Amino acid sequence: MRTLRVRIALLFAIVAALLAMGPLVLWSSGRADSIRTDFEVGLIEDMEELQRTWISDNRYDYEFPAWIVNSNDGWAEPLGQLGLEPPLVTWARDVGEFPEFRSYSQDNEGYEGYVNPLSNGQSFVVVHWVGDRDADLSALTRRTWLSGLGIVAVSLGLGWLVAGLALGPTRRLLDDQQGFLADAAHEMRTPLAVITASSSQALNRERSSEEYVRSLSEIRSAAERASTGVNELLDLVRFDSGQAIPRLAPLRLDLLAEEVAASIRPEESTVSAEPSAPVVVNADMALVRQALDNIVRNAVRRADNVELTSRVDGRMGVVEVADDGPGFDPDLLPRLFDRYQRGDRRGEVGIGLAIVKAIVEANGGDVKAANREPAPGAVVTVSIPLVGG
Numbered sequence: 001m002r003t004l005r006v007r008i009a010l011l012f013a014i015v016a017a018l019l020a021m022g023p024l025v026l027w028s029s030g031r032a033d034s035i036r037t038d039f040e041v042g043l044i045e046d047m048e049e050l051q052r053t054w055i056s057d058n059r060y061d062y063e064f065p066a067w068i069v070n071s072n073d074g075w076a077e078p079l080g081q082l083g084l085e086p087p088l089v090t091w092a093r094d095v096g097e098f099p100e101f102r103s104y105s106q107d108n109e110g111y112e113g114y115v116n117p118l119s120n121g122q123s124f125v126v127v128h129w130v131g132d133r134d135a136d137l138s139a140l141t142r143r144t145w146l147s148g149l150g151i152v153a154v155s156l157g158l159g160w161l162v163a164g165l166a167l168g169p170t171r172r173l174l175d176d177q178q179g180f181l182a183d184a185a186h187e188m189r190t191p192l193a194v195i196t197a198s199s200s201q202a203l204n205r206e207r208s209s210e211e212y213v214r215s216l217s218e219i220r221s222a223a224e225r226a227s228t229g230v231n232e233l234l235d236l237v238r239f240d241s242g243q244a245i246p247r248l249a250p251l252r253l254d255l256l257a258e259e260v261a262a263s264i265r266p267e268e269s270t271v272s273a274e275p276s277a278p279v280v281v282n283a284d285m286a287l288v289r290q291a292l293d294n295i296v297r298n299a300v301r302r303a304d305n306v307e308l309t310s311r312v313d314g315r316m317g318v319v320e321v322a323d324d325g326p327g328f329d330p331d332l333l334p335r336l337f338d339r340y341q342r343g344d345r346r347g348e349v350g351i352g353l354a355i356v357k358a359i360v361e362a363n364g365g366d367v368k369a370a371n372r373e374p375a376p377g378a379v380v381t382v383s384i385p386l387v388g389g
């Protein structure tokens with residue numbers, strides 16, 4: 001699971017980083033173009049000032065490096081700041097009919113010039129130092145890289161969180177399954193151990209008929225317990241796979257409750273069903289009977305008296321199974337019908353009530369559990385839609 005989480009986090013980070021990098025690269029590229037454009041606009045503005053004022057005033061005191069160049073005679077006359085020695089005549093000779101930008105280096109410093117051809121081989125030239133522009137571009141590059149690294153780091157963090165959230169249900173399911181397998185192995189081991197011990201004892205030496213009957217009874221009881229566990233597992237698989245499709249038909253829920261109460265005769269508990277007015281629901285008799293049977297058998301493991309009560313509640317037929325046992329752990333009540341969840345340590349592997357929920361919901365109903373107050377005990381309420389309800 002940890003390896004899978006790492007892979008999901010990396011995949012999420014890569015996808016998120018690629019999606020976020022696109023706008024970042026576009027912004028950075030646009031910003032770099034803007035810096036270069038602003039620099040070139042500055043050269044053009046100086047050229048416009050030079051042309052406008054020199055032609056009218058013949059000025060020689062410009063605050064920026066400027067020249068008038070004659071490529072035919074090979075001379076250049078400075079009009080502004082001195083100290084720079086660009087290849088002015090070469091630029092003037094190479095320029096075409098339209099203004100052009102040119103670059104050169106002097107004393108390990110970069111410069112860019114703007115050449116504007118006039119007539120008779122003459123041109124105006126202005127030059128700017130590119131240090132500030134290049135510094136802005138370098139700073140932009142650093143910000144872009146730092147932003148990119150930040151995006152990658154944030155994407156990894158979000159990917160780790162998203163992977164954790166995505167794998168949370170799977171992790172919980174695996175934890176539940178591991179707990180279930182441990183409980184199932186324990187539950188199956190006990191009846192198998194009884195079968196092995198009883199059969200070995202019976203075969204160890206010749207015994208009386210009564211002893212053989214007692215051993216066979218123990219074997220049968222253990223086998224029934226193992227069979228019940230296997231059947232519950234198969235039932236849960238059927239519901240999970242959608243194979244258990246209820247066959248809905250009118251059903252006397254009150255009579256079914258009485259039948260279930262009469263069919264369960266535990267040695268140390270009493271199960272009864274209170275007679276009631278007819279409660280006719282639309283449900284699958286076999287499945288609802290199985291659900292009520294699971295609830296009652298779960299109750300008799302904990303209580304001395306279990307009572308079933310049927311009634312009509314609005315558009316629902318209701319059966320309540322109440323007992324006088326210790327009740328459910330309040331902390332477990334919200335998860336009582338989750339699979340592999342025990343009501344207490346007297347329960348089986350924890351799928352009986354999960355099957356009850358699956359059956360009742362498949363019949364369009366609802367099931368709830370609560371503790372009786374103020375008297376001790378628990379009550380499980382099954383609600384199923386009435387015929388025509």
